[in-house]
Amino acid sequence: MSKTETELMLKGYGLTTAEFFYRMPDYLNVLNSFVWQDYDLAPDHPRLFRFIEYWQKEIEGPLHSVRFTHRKLIAPGEWRNVVGEFTLH
Template sequence: MEMNETEMMLKGYGLTTAEMFYRLPDYRNVLNSFVWQDYDIAPDHPRLFSFIEFWQEKIEGPLHSVRFTHRKMISPGEWRNVVGEFRYT
């Protein structure tokens, strides 16, 4: 079953953004960049490393370098379910 973004964030996932620099297959001296973004778990980053493995197996442009950042949007202690509503008139 697929989790939605809120469920993922409550389970410890954070937004991971990676910028990948790769060489063009026909022009090895030219670097190009690709930005990848997904919800992932730090510090292991299984989705990021899975994508890097996919790139190395399926994409012709060899990776030069990868830099990434990870940010948790919310944590379980910061979110609470509000049941009631107060109106002031």
């Protein structure tokens, strides 16, 4: 069952962005970069580490380094349920 982005954010997920620096097997002197984004849980980052494991097993370009950041888009104090509405002329 897939969850919507809002459901994930309300459960504590935040947007994780990672930049992978890797070398091509044929050109080891050239560094390339790849940007990856997904909703993940800090501080363990299970989705990010699962992707890194996938990269190391399945992709021929060896990783040089990974730089990532995590942003919680909805914090507990930022979201509230509004019940009423009023109009102004």
